[in-house]
Every structure is written in C-alpha cells, then in structure tokens.
Amino acid sequence: MASHPETKIDCSKVYVKQSSFSNEKTGMFDGAFALVDIKEGELVEKGVMRRLPDGFDGNTCPYIFTWSNERPNKTWGMGSGCSPFYNTCKEGTANTHMKRFFDEDRFEIYATRDIKAGEELLHTYISLKWRTCFQDLNEIVHADDSEHKSDD
C-alpha cells in the first residue's frame, strides 16, 4: 500500500478488531492484527508518541505507554495509529517488539518472527510486571508459570 515518503505514521499493515483473547469470561476487547504476511525483522508499524502532562499517573491507565527508562517511571505517552491496541504476552513469546526513540518521541514496531496475515500482533509491555493497572493481567499472562512453580 502506498504511503508518503515523509510520513511519520504508518500503520497500513495493521488493522484492529476484537481480540482473540477476548471472550465472555474476560470481557470483550480489541486487538491489533496483521493485514498482510510480515517477515521476521520487517517494520510492522511506525508512529509518534505524544507526552502526557506532568503529574499524569499512567499506573491507572492501560492504554498509554511508559515513555522513559526512569524507574519509577514518571513520563507517559499516547501512541499513534494502532499502537494502543496491541495486546500482550510473556517475554520471549511476542511476535513484535516496540523500539522506543525517547529523544525523538517516536517508535517503530518490528516483527520478531514471520507473521501470517490475520495473526494477532502482541508485544510484551515493558511495564507489565510493575504497573498497577496491569496487576491482574500480569497474573493472567504468567498463569502457566505459577502452575509449574506450584508443581515443583
């Protein structure tokens, strides 16, 4: 699909619909999906980040991004395009990775393996383990790990 060479936002390979993780038990929610086959290492989506006002507490909002390496994090951002709709999974299992350019307030999302058209796109949230609003989600994502641990 054609895009302007100077565009800062390109999510033309991605679409958003009801997530494959969504069901009556979890409640209905959306996710980002590959529109076309995407090769390992290929750019999936790129976009810009808009910083939220000082004092905004991102611990309470799951739709915005951790936008610094400082911990505890105080800088949060609103991502363009389909970026807010990517759901998450545990480390090492995601099919995409978000590269964050904090100095330029922009991001690029790359495929970590070949992705088929129609597959849900996932990346491991860097704040999954510590963000208050992800506490339940972190337990869901790592549920298998705790089952294995209790078996030990």
Ligand SMILES: C[S@@+](CC[C@H](N)C(=O)[O-])C[C@H]1O[C@@H](n2cnc3c(N)ncnc32)[C@H](O)[C@@H]1O
């Ligand atoms: C950044 S949003 C992702 C888009 C969101 N699903 C939506 O419909 O707007 C993060 C939220 O998506 C849901 N989510 C993300 N990954 C999930 C998963 N693996 N299983 C269940 N829910 C998930 C959680 O509600 C989480 O707080």
